Amino acid sequence: MAVVKPVEKSTLKPQEAWHQARLIPTTGIGGQDEQERRATSSLLAVMRAVPQFGRAVLFHLGAPAGRIDTFIEVRFLDADDKTVIPDGAVVVERGKTRWVCLVEVKTAGAALRPDQVERYLDIARAKGFDAVLTLSNQITASPAESPIAVDPKKTKKVALRHLSWWQVMTEARVQHEHRGIADTEQAWILGELIAYLDHEKAGAGGFDDMGDAWVSVRDGARQHSLRLADKGVRDVASRWEQFVQYLALGLCQTLGRNVEVAWPKKLDPAERLNESVRLIVEQGQLAAVVRVPDAAAPMELSADLRTRLFITSVEIPAPREGRAKTRINWMIRQLKDAPDNLRIETRYPNAKETVSATIKQAREKPEMLLFAADPQREPRGFRLLLGREMGSKRGKVAGSFVNESKAQAIDFYRTIVQGLRPWSASAPKLPGQVEPASA
The missing domain is CATH 3.40.1350 (Trna Endonuclease; Chain: A, domain 1)
Incomplete structure (x- = not known):
């Protein structure tokens, strides 16, 4: 005689598999x-x-x-x-x-x-x-x-x-x-x-593409063949501005703070675009600065079309007290979660060239960042930068310029910028209280 197994009651509520009713449905949009x-x-x-x-x-x-x-x-x-x-x-x-x-x-x-x-x-x-x-x-x-x-x-x-x-x-x-x-x-x-x-x-999305001229301008920058009058260069410069604004607004959505792009105030929109065009043609670069309220310093973005690197960086003034190595260690201690390939460039007064090392090297040997000709010379500031291979595809798909650059900028802010604290001097201390002499 066959044994009928009892039907197990599902713990899943039926509505958990249903589509929720929406006040503003997207169905029926015909054109x-x-x-x-x-x-x-x-x-x-x-x-x-x-x-x-x-x-x-x-x-x-x-x-x-x-x-x-x-x-x-x-x-x-x-x-x-x-x-x-x-x-x-x-x-x-x-x-x-x-x-x-x-x-x-x-x-x-x-x-x-x-x-x-x-x-x-x-x-x-x-x-x-x-x-x-x-x-x-x-x-x-x-x-x-x-x-x-x-x-x-x-x-x-x-x-x-x-x-x-x-x-x-x-x-x-x-x-x-x-x-x-x-x-x-x-x-x-x-x-x-x-x-x-x-x-x-x-149909109300964000920024999604660098435009039809992106590939030709990117390749032209690498070949040093671009001209100021090239229409495609102007289009890419305009789309770069849109991309950076898109990135800043995305950070604003996440942080709930007014994140701004620090465009040059003295330039009107047309002049600003002309400067971006000139930078692409002469140096093969796109550049911008993003300011997050209460962050230790602005975040700098640079797309080098010739080396195909997207670089995120931030510059921090060095402490104004302590020995040279003490000031360097102050910077290194703040970068405990930084990726090993983060590069530190140390600036010194009266010196054009910086002293550079990866954070991995600096953790193992901080003296690498001292000024070789004068190890006692006190550093003026530190520039922290991370360069990764630039996304080459169009659109917002994996491997695209928009997708990869956005991900790198957000990751750089999360792992580097948001944890940085600017140096501040200690409050001056009063001398110890002298006990009155006993009678």
Whole structure:
């Protein structure tokens, strides 16, 4: 007689294998227009529903504090009686103050069109509105910089501002994960926007490619054949700026602090780009500096297209007290978790050349970093650098420039920069108290 085994009850709850319902679903996005419409409506609705997030976004546009109202597909007639339909509008009101901004949105790889944005600037000026906001996956150094060129006359009375979707995602994550949303329902709504924007179907990703000219410019730099007038060089320089901003915003999302790229303040965007082009052509390099609040020093990034190395570095001033070897040991002690191939360059006063060794060598023999001609000479500072073979592929896949460089920069910050502490002098000490003589 066959024995029937009892059916074991599963400890797995059935809902654990189900797809969770989403406030903003990604299903049913049929094309570019639908993708842009859904992204616009989702963002503007959440800006109104979660005022803390809305104010964080509008802060970049110079909007006043107040009650936020948002609208999509607003309609106007232009000077030729033709219908003009911006993707959305934001209205902020507080007492008698009223601030209005028109919104133009692009998703995925779609680029902003100058003629379209200029029409919205004309409408805004005619209606007495304050600003026009463009949103796309193009990343700029600041909201005041636009990825497109428009007639300067059209921005005299109306501010043109730009935000990337990566910047929007950064603000959402900082408010949700680091600042905290007190209202639980608002926190859930903002979390749903993050989940939506994070999905590939939303078309609201970060930086993902160095462009069509990347391979030819990279190879041309190695062959010393690039020219200042080469169009591809300018495109790579522009994409390098976007990549570094993308990296800084990514660190901001993780750390919850305002991480910034330290571009030269004296240069306007066009001059800054010209300098990057010149650096590529003359030295075959891309360079930038990233500042993290309260870090011991800025993190320097350099992509050497000729040697195919991506170099991350940080420079730390040496202590101003103690013998030369004592100051060197102070630096070595802070690098206990550093990889063996981290290089230390020690700078000395009145000497052009540095004294260099790997951290592995310095741990075993610290005197290697002393100034050979004068071992008593006190070091001025230390430069810690790590160079790895540069990713060669395009896109964000494993082995690509974007993927490998981002991973190296984050790893360098985690293992080196965040643990560094600048030297500080000890507080002056009073002499020991003298006991009064006994009678």
